[in-house]
Structures are given as C-alpha cells and as structure tokens.
Amino acid sequence: MAVILDGKALSKKIRNQLKEEVEELKEKAGREPALAVVLVGNDPASEIYVRNKIKACENVGIRSIDRKLPANITQEELNNVVRELNEDKTVDGIIVQLPLPEHLSCREVINYISPEKDVDGFHPVNVGKAVIGLYDEGLMPCTPAGVMKFFEEYNILLEGKNAVMVGHSNIVGKPLANMLLNANATVSVCHVYTNDLAYYTRNADILCVATGVPHLIKEDMVKEGAVVIDIGISRVNGKIVGDVDFERVKEKAAAITPVPGGVGPMTITMLLYNTVKAFKMRMGY
Structure with a gap:
C-alpha cells in the first residue's frame, strides 16, 4: 500500500510558516505583502478560484486587492490595468485569472506583468530562471x-x-x-x-x-x-x-x-509563498 502524499497537511504546514513570517515582515516593513487578483468577466469557475485565493490570503495575513473587470474590456484597457499595478509600490504580486475571454491574449497579458510581481511564475523571465535552476532569483510556477x-x-x-x-x-x-x-x-x-x-x-x-x-x-x-x-x-x-x-x-x-x-492545495499555497517571496525581494530582505 502506497504512502499517501497529503497535500492538505503539507499545505497547512507551509501556510502556518507563512503566517508567522508575514507577521514578522509587517512589523519590520510597516505593511503586509499585497496580492492583486485581476478577474475579467464572470466565469463561475474563475470566480470560485479567485474567492479561494483571496480567502487564502486572508488566512496568512496577505492583503488582497480584488480587481473585477468587464468581459468586454479591450486588450489595451486590460494591459493598462496591469501596468498600473506594476507601478503601484504597495502591490507585491499580480495574477490575472485565466482563462480570459477569447478576444484577449493571455500571452500578451502575462508578458505585461512585471517579472518581479509575476507570482504565477508564467512570465518568460521566470520560466527561463526555472529552466536553468535559478530558483532563488525568480518566482517559480x-x-x-x-x-x-x-x-x-x-x-x-x-x-x-x-x-x-x-x-x-x-x-x-x-x-x-x-x-x-x-x-x-x-x-x-x-x-x-x-x-x-x-x-x-x-x-x-x-x-x-x-x-x-x-x-x-x-x-x-x-x-x-x-x-x-x-x-x-x-x-x-x-x-x-x-x-x-x-x-x-x-x-x-x-x-x-x-x-x-x-x-x-499546494498550488494556492505556493502562490502565497511567491507573494511573500516577491515582497522580500522587492524590499531587499
């Protein structure tokens, strides 16, 4: 009989560690790490995923910024939202919930996210670092x-x-x-x-x-x-x-x-992990 690799238990262990770390970072920096979640349209499955991510943030003390955008938004308008979040010094991580409506380019949006805030690990810069093993220098998928x-x-x-x-x-x-x-x-x-x-x-x-x-x-x-x-x-x-x-x-x-x-359970946990990591990298900790 196989050993069951328990993702719930491992996830809980890592989240407890992150919660303690976030409390320490907040005291040190004067603010908690922040994750911006961008949802385009009202796909039911995506809405559930976003709610789960926001709840997970709350549980470890990460501030979540919920940006809901209409399904008919243009590519340029979406890119501009991402650009604003890139420039916001109080935002440490950005995710754009996929899939997007068909008229929008996932690749273009991913490329617009600053690699330093790409907590999904999808940007080509972070993918490249994953390929060559520079795990400490990038945000891994x-x-x-x-x-x-x-x-x-x-x-x-x-x-x-x-x-x-x-x-x-x-x-x-x-x-x-x-x-x-x-x-x-x-x-x-x-x-x-x-x-x-x-x-x-x-x-x-x-x-x-x-x-x-x-x-x-x-x-x-x-x-x-x-x-x-x-x-x-x-x-x-x-x-x-x-x-x-x-x-x-x-x-x-x-x-x-x-x-x-x-x-x-580990996927969302690593999103939280990456958000804390992005915060520390940006703050020089």
Missing part, C-alpha cells in the same frame, strides 16, 4: 514548485532516478520536467503524440501526470514501487478524479498523491 515541495517534505530522492512527465503544458509539464532535470533525474516528457506511452510510464521511478484525461494511467502502466504524482483534475459523474486510477495504482506505488487533496 506554482504547481511545479508545489510538486517539488512534496519530494522535499517526504525525502523522495530524485537524483539518478528515471522521471517521466506526462503532459507538456507551459504551466505544468515543461517547467516541472526542467525542475526534475535540475534535481539530476533522468527525464522523459510524454504527450498526446507519444507512441507507446505505457513503455515510458512502466520504466518511471517518478511518474508525474498532468493531462486532464480521467484515469489515463492504469495499474499496468505503473512500475512497482514508483512515486506517482497526479496533477490532473476532472469531474466525472459529479465526482472529482485525477489522471491516475488511484484506487488500483495505490496498491502498486510506493507513494501517491490523491485527487482531490494532493497537488491541488
């Missing part, structure tokens, strides 16, 4: 950084291990593959065009999956004793499930993240 915290917390050795990343998105797959590589794992990246996916997954000591395909990874596709990180999330018949057939794979793996309760 939240979900991959959260996954790396699991390995650290549970003393899971990466050096010399065969690591397989299934999924090659710019948000999760590519940055996480590079982080695993920087930890001296031997990394294979698989995606929708990969021939014989099971060949790669069966040889993985560390298997990370982020595709959004429910139960893509079956028991017979997993190596005995592997560490399985399920980053996918889907809703099937009203139930939240991951990319891995958890109930069967947990009998074979050495360690596994559940869905929900695994990687998910």
Whole structure:
C-alpha cells in the first residue's frame, strides 16, 4: 500500500510558516505583502478560484486587492490595468485569472506583468530562471514548485532516478520536467503524440501526470514501487478524479498523491509563498 502524499497537511504546514513570517515582515516593513487578483468577466469557475485565493490570503495575513473587470474590456484597457499595478509600490504580486475571454491574449497579458510581481511564475523571465535552476532569483510556477515541495517534505530522492512527465503544458509539464532535470533525474516528457506511452510510464521511478484525461494511467502502466504524482483534475459523474486510477495504482506505488487533496492545495499555497517571496525581494530582505 502506497504512502499517501497529503497535500492538505503539507499545505497547512507551509501556510502556518507563512503566517508567522508575514507577521514578522509587517512589523519590520510597516505593511503586509499585497496580492492583486485581476478577474475579467464572470466565469463561475474563475470566480470560485479567485474567492479561494483571496480567502487564502486572508488566512496568512496577505492583503488582497480584488480587481473585477468587464468581459468586454479591450486588450489595451486590460494591459493598462496591469501596468498600473506594476507601478503601484504597495502591490507585491499580480495574477490575472485565466482563462480570459477569447478576444484577449493571455500571452500578451502575462508578458505585461512585471517579472518581479509575476507570482504565477508564467512570465518568460521566470520560466527561463526555472529552466536553468535559478530558483532563488525568480518566482517559480506554482504547481511545479508545489510538486517539488512534496519530494522535499517526504525525502523522495530524485537524483539518478528515471522521471517521466506526462503532459507538456507551459504551466505544468515543461517547467516541472526542467525542475526534475535540475534535481539530476533522468527525464522523459510524454504527450498526446507519444507512441507507446505505457513503455515510458512502466520504466518511471517518478511518474508525474498532468493531462486532464480521467484515469489515463492504469495499474499496468505503473512500475512497482514508483512515486506517482497526479496533477490532473476532472469531474466525472459529479465526482472529482485525477489522471491516475488511484484506487488500483495505490496498491502498486510506493507513494501517491490523491485527487482531490494532493497537488491541488499546494498550488494556492505556493502562490502565497511567491507573494511573500516577491515582497522580500522587492524590499531587499
């Protein structure tokens, strides 16, 4: 039976540490770290995500700035909002909730955010720093950084291990593959065009999956004793499930993240972590 990698418990531990740190920083700087959250339109899922982020900020003492913008806003108007937040010295982190309405360019908006305030870690400057391992100098993408915290917390050795990343998105797959590589794992990246996916997954000591395909990874596709990180999330018949057939794979793996309760809680926690880090970098602490 696998060790269940508990994202809720790890998230709580890190948030408690952040809360103490924020109190110290507020006393030292005369203000708390501040995160601006920009929401365009009224997509129900995005509204829930934004509420969760704002609540999480409150719980650790980070000031949140909620900017709600109409769905018909122009690209220039949105860019101007981001520019104002870039120039606001009391704002330490900026996130623009994705996805955006179709007429707006996600890439253009991300590029407008100052790298020093890009707490999602999506700006090309921060992505580049993640690729070459300059973690202390940049803000790392939240979900991959959260996954790396699991390995650290549970003393899971990466050096010399065969690591397989299934999924090659710019948000999760590519940055996480590079982080695993920087930890001296031997990394294979698989995606929708990969021939014989099971060949790669069966040889993985560390298997990370982020595709959004429910139960893509079956028991017979997993190596005995592997560490399985399920980053996918889907809703099937009203139930939240991951990319891995958890109930069967947990009998074979050495360690596994559940869905929900695994990687998910860590993503927002690392957003808070990045906001505090951005504050300290800007203040010279």
